[in-house]
Amino acid sequence: MAKRKITILDQDEILRKHCRVVTKFDGRLWELLDDMAETMYDANGAGLAAPQVSVLKRVVVIDVNDDHGLIEMINPEIIATEGSEIAPESCLSVPGRCCTVDRPTKVTVRAQDRNGETFEITGEGFLAKAMCHEIDHLDGVLYVDKMVEDVSDRYRMVGGQD
């Protein structure tokens, strides 16, 4: 495993590109997943998407410190949402900022695991937000694009960055 460099908005156009569907579930993918997890944990993040480490593949890792532990999602798609809540978010690629975003309170995602097996996962609350935030990254969308209000002055970054 190796830590990778996190791309920062405005320094790298890669964050604005669409990511490619993963078709090969091989050692190269597993290395990417392992490196992304290490990079996320090292940065105290709750999630990380492959373009944040300069790889244009539809790959996401999330760990919101709940019973799910580390979640690896390849080619994830949101298949159902419920509810709506405006709450603060931050992003490892947009350091020093915190903005509120309107997200569903419950989200079901269909994705593949590292072996290519399809699974579904339903998340509520912070996990639901994190899944939406990370999947947006795969289409070049940053949470600041969707911000309701910039609350950077009011909130300290205390983990929970995606």
Ligand code: NI
């Ligand atoms: Ni992010």
